Amino acid sequence: MIALQLFLEFALLSGVAFGGATALLPEMHRVVVDNHHWLDDATFTHLYAIAQAAPGPNVLVVTLIGWEIAGLAGALAATTAMCLPMSVLIYQLIDRWESFAGKRWQKAISIGVAPLAVGLIFSGATLIAQAAAFGWAAWLIVGATVFVNLKTRLHPLWLIVLGGAIGLSGWV
Numbered sequence: 001m002i003a004l005q006l007f008l009e010f011a012l013l014s015g016v017a018f019g020g021a022t023a024l025l026p027e028m029h030r031v032v033v034d035n036h037h038w039l040d041d042a043t044f045t046h047l048y049a050i051a052q053a054a055p056g057p058n059v060l061v062v063t064l065i066g067w068e069i070a071g072l073a074g075a076l077a078a079t080t081a082m083c084l085p086m087s088v089l090i091y092q093l094i095d096r097w098e099s100f101a102g103k104r105w106q107k108a109i110s111i112g113v114a115p116l117a118v119g120l121i122f123s124g125a126t127l128i129a130q131a132a133a134f135g136w137a138a139w140l141i142v143g144a145t146v147f148v149n150l151k152t153r154l155h156p157l158w159l160i161v162l163g164g165a166i167g168l169s170g171w172v
Contacts (some may be wrong), residue, residue, distance in 0.1 A: 003073040005036070006066050010081035021059040021082065023117055025124030028065065029131075038069045045131040059083065137172045 009031050009159075013024050025048065032038045039047075047068060051061035059082055066078025100106045132138070145159050166172055 002038070002070040003066075003077040006070060006074050007081040008143075010062060010066075010078045011085050014082045014084075014086045017082070017086065020063055020117075021057075022124050023120030025061075026120075026127045028062070029127055032065055032069065039065065041131045043068065045128055048128055069082040091142065135172070141166060 011171070013027055016027070017024055029041075029044055029118050029160060044065070048061050051058070051064050054060055059079065060131040062082045063075045063079045065076035066076070068074075070077070097106070129138075129142075134142075141163060145163070148154060148159060149156060
């Protein structure tokens, strides 16, 4: 049963979800596109784009992947597997973690996880860019967006609107 396979695969992924579901995109892609061939590159990329455009948590991409692969049962299996195991584990461990507040090793772990999450998110962005077959114009927009975002106080929503307008114009 595909829903059970989805549950098992995403339950394993949930254990390394530092930085959220977006950080797991390369591994999700490997599992659902490369290993099982449940989706192709284009469908995976489209589902990610839809999940990012919709309001709500980043884990929505997991629900859409499950839905595309196995309908409602797949959506429920994938989402439950991504959220439930680690939620239960964290709930069980949070009191212990808090009891070690101020310990040197706890600070080291907290500091060490941050660059891990950033790296995983960057690898996910790279995967989506590759799957979307970015051309030079798209990379130019990425660079300009990063520059404007770092150097100005312009709200990111304006950059999204501008990117959409450029896409509608056919330039990208």
